[in-house]
Amino acid sequence: MSALELATALGHEEVVLVRDEEAGLHAVIAIHDTTLGPAAGGTRMQPYANLEAAMVDALRLSRAMTAKAVMADVGRGGGKAVILGDPRRDKSRALLQAYARAVERLDGRFHTGPDVGIDARDVAVLARHTKHVSHTAEGAKVTVADLTAIGVLEAVRTVARRLGSELHGLRVAVQGLGQVGLRLARLLADEGARLTVTDVDEGRADRAASELGAEQVAPQAIYDVSAEVFSPNALGGVLNDATLPRLRVRAICGAANEQLEEPRHGDRLHEAGILYAPDYVVNAGGLLSLLFELGEIDEEGIVRRVKGIGVRVDDLFARAEQEAAPPFRVADRVVEERLAEARARRRAR
Ligand code: NAI
Numbered sequence: 001m002s003a004l005e006l007a008t009a010l011g012h013e014e015v016v017l018v019r020d021e022e023a024g025l026h027a028v029i030a031i032h033d034t035t036l037g038p039a040a041g042g043t044r045m046q047p048y049a050n051l052e053a054a055m056v057d058a059l060r061l062s063r064a065m066t067a068k069a070v071m072a073d074v075g076r077g078g079g080k081a082v083i084l085g086d087p088r089r090d091k092s093r094a095l096l097q098a099y100a101r102a103v104e105r106l107d108g109r110f111h112t113g114p115d116v117g118i119d120a121r122d123v124a125v126l127a128r129h130t131k132h133v134s135h136t137a138e139g140a141k142v143t144v145a146d147l148t149a150i151g152v153l154e155a156v157r158t159v160a161r162r163l164g165s166e167l168h169g170l171r172v173a174v175q176g177l178g179q180v181g182l183r184l185a186r187l188l189a190d191e192g193a194r195l196t197v198t199d200v201d202e203g204r205a206d207r208a209a210s211e212l213g214a215e216q217v218a219p220q221a222i223y224d225v226s227a228e229v230f231s232p233n234a235l236g237g238v239l240n241d242a243t244l245p246r247l248r249v250r251a252i253c254g255a256a257n258e259q260l261e262e263p264r265h266g267d268r269l270h271e272a273g274i275l276y277a278p279d280y281v282v283n284a285g286g287l288l289s290l291l292f293e294l295g296e297i298d299e300e301g302i303v304r305r306v307k308g309i310g311v312r313v314d315d316l317f318a319r320a321e322q323e324a325a326p327p328f329r330v331a332d333r334v335v336e337e338r339l340a341e342a343r344a345r346r347r348a349r
Contacts, residue, residue, distance in 0.1 A: 003055035010063045014109075015055070016102070023098035024090060025083065028055050030062035031110055032078040035342045038108055039079025040290055041065040042115030043099070043126075045087045058082045064257060064280050065287070070335045071312065072284035074291065079110045087117035096122055100129035108132055113290070114144075134293040141299055144289045147306045149183035151285030152255045154310030155277050156188065156229060159251045162275060162317055163228055168192035171227035173249065175219075176234025177201075177208045180255040180283075184233060185212055198222045199234070223247060232256040239265045239276070251275040255283040260328070270326035277313050278328040284309060 007015050013034060018027040028051075031039045041062055048054040058080050066078025083099060085091070103112060103126070111132045114123050123135040136143045142150075160170050170193045174185050177199040185195055185208060195214035198221070199205040209216035217225060223246040230249040232238045236258035244265060251274060252259070259279045260266045269276045285306040292302040316334075320327040 003052050003059060006056060006059050010059055012059060012062070015059070016106070017051075018099065018102040020095075020098040020102075023094040024085070024092065025095045025098040025102075026051070026054075026085070027081060027083040027099055027102065028058040029081040029102065029106065029110055030055075030058040030079060031106075032059075032062040032080075033066040033339065034077040034109060035339050035346065036069065037074075037076040038111055039065070040069060040074075040076040040111045040287065041078060041080035043081040043083060043112045043118045044115040045083040045085060045091060045117030047086045048082070048084050051084065054082045054084050060258060066339075067332070067335045068280040068284050068287050070338050071281045071331060072288055072309075074284075074287060076111070076287075076290070079112075080115075081110070081112055083118070091117075091122070093125060096125045097129055100126040100133070103132050104130035106132070111290070113293070134290065136289060136293060140292070142289075142292075142303060144286050145179035145183055147285035147289045147292075147302065148180045148255055148283055149187060149285070150303065151288075151306045151309040152180070152184050152231070152233075152253065152282055153187045153191075154307050155282040155313045156184075156231065156253050157191075158310045158313045158317070159229060159253045159275060159277055161314075163250055165228060169194060170229065171196070172229045172231055173222055173225040173227040174198070174214075175222045175230070175232045175238065175254070176256070177204050178233070181231075181233030182208055184231065184255065185214065189214070196222070196225045196227060225249075229253055232259050237261040239269065241265070244268055244272075247272075247274065249274065251277070253277040253282055254279070255286075257283065263328075266326050266328045275317070276326065276328060278316070278331045281313055281316060281331055282309065 014031040016029040062080035069076045120135045126133045173196045189212040197214045198219050200219050223243045226248040230252045231254035233255045240261035291297040320330045
């Protein structure tokens, strides 16, 4: 399927291709759905094989942002932007300025922030040229990654309860010890969980394992670890034909976006009796932080709100159980229902 066909199939409202040869900027801004509010989503910068691959990434990620925003009840729609290039080599002030001008031209239909390859310093540059960016204010006690990790922790707690267990003594295999994974691992260790950890950055894995008293395995071996919960906090697409037959866990719950390579992998997990907590419900703490960044909610309030992710996951599991359906299918349906209701209300006005 071509990127254009995919945009039609996923129901995108608007996909903007940005080119500024002088600044060396090639970017795609995908606005998936603004029914519930302006599209929110980070800006990612990474090398892509070609423009088509970049568009496909932006289309998938922006659709997931709509789902995340609906489930988190955040009064926003879904969007995502990708800048093509190697952030270490190709990121320049001119490129960021040109990109910021493109965001500004959208006049608030898209609100963005940091993502892979774009950090808070870059956002500070963008902010000089557009109002429609934000990141956690300096001096704030909680960062976006803290909030994401707190949300995932509460989701794991809910998963543990469903398995008839608690966090204390729960065996969790943690893949990825970056901004979110390490924070999550620390929170889990504080609660007495027994961890097995891995990261492709060996130094990072060594440090985390010794700090947390965790077992450490090679990156590829994480799929073979016998544990209650597998927690993906690195890449998307990790639940696929190659990894599923290897899993020796009872549940999956982590921060990584787009964990299922394809929906059918979620169905297979369900058939195998492995409880999969849908990624976009679990990792919504990052999006919710927007409310804090924009001053709509204070620090205490945002932490409380993010902790509510545990209850949301539990409600979802309860409904899925009633319907004997996989929770990720139910979540997708809830998203569609809520959007359809909102569209109908809008038409009626
Ligand atoms: P990060 O880039 O800080 O950390 C990712 C870590 O995974 C790095 O330490 C990297 O070395 C490691 N890694 C990469 N490939 C690996 C592999 N094959 N096996 C083991 N480790 C591997 O990223 P961050 O911010 O922690 O995000 C992690 C995931 O969570 C991403 O999928 C991201 O999209 C998602 N997410 C992050 C949010 C945030 O607030 N940072 C919010 C919502 C989702």
